[in-house]
Amino acid sequence: MTRKEDRRITDMGALKAIAHPLRMQLYRALNVAGAATASQLGEQVDEAPSLVSYHLRKLAEHGLIEEAEPRSGDGRERWWQPASEGVSVHDEDFRSAPETFAAHTAFARLLVDQRAELYRRFLDERHAWGVEWTGASRDSESTLRLTPAELAELNDELLAVIRKYDDKGRADEAAGDTEGRENVALHVYGFPFRV
Template identity: 60%
Template sequence: MANKEPRRIQDLGTLKALGHPLRMQLFRALHVAGTATASQLADQVGEAVSLVSYHLRRLAAHGLIEEAEGGGDARERWWRMAVEGVSVKDRDFRDAPEGVVAHSVVSRLQVRQQSEMYEGYLDSRSAWEPAWRDAAFSSEHLLSLTPEELRLLGQELDALAARWSALARAAEEAGRTEGRENVAVHLYGFPFRT
């Protein structure tokens, strides 16, 4: 069963394991699916089952995913999340040049994949029902904050997203699945100069 809190990645090996484009994609796909086989995930990501199996085993070796019991066909392994999600903090990697580079690479990969997800929505927006198009949002807020205020804002936004995640999970467990779709919410907060 997945932990309730995101796992904070503090070791370079796990950071590098997650920092592979296909692994990050598989991690996200498995989070959405709940449980899946390598074959099912391979169909989603358009890769060979053997390659997907290899990358799933690498994620499992770092404790990010695990084998799930009770899947359908006993000939295939079923996988599930071992953690609720992950978080990576700059302070855990800033003291070593290799850590700084790895953290930057993983962060850029994450932003690139998130951007691709949003662009995919924009490309298919007209296919969604008006209610979904009206509910979707994209906003930018340019604030003047201290580092402590930015940290607190991030904590509040994470808590808000966690509350909505728990509400959705409870509704699904109660059988209220009608009209539900997977929704991505990407939030960033960082200093900038004009």
């Protein structure tokens, strides 16, 4: 299975397009679903299809999502899909001016908030997942003493491991191995701090 590349966001327009709470939710939902209509996404985020359609068009204007082949016989439905495997936003692309740096920081904070909410929801609902899933779900915190180069190397190695498991899971699922398979969120943060 060939992996599509992530879309690296380097311009303010695209960053502002995705740095909206509802748009980020819609983008994440499309990545999970693969393709969906505004009505389907509206049900997931509890918003009117017309509002969802507006925000989907804004994401499409910046090449973050694109129209997809219809998945049903209803020709009136407009289907959408992510235009890439995911998006990446790098600090170095937004350091040039205070306003671009601030926009990048706001986007990063939005991601942290939405990721934390996703994890809180799991914590609140974990009793419903059963022993096998709760036993496999872990969180950890490590305090390492690294240089910037070592942190970059660690991040690259972790990303390679994550991609290996993602590729294997998708290939196994495509081959029909769907038993017990669920969406899994894995959030990794590596950053310096001082006490």
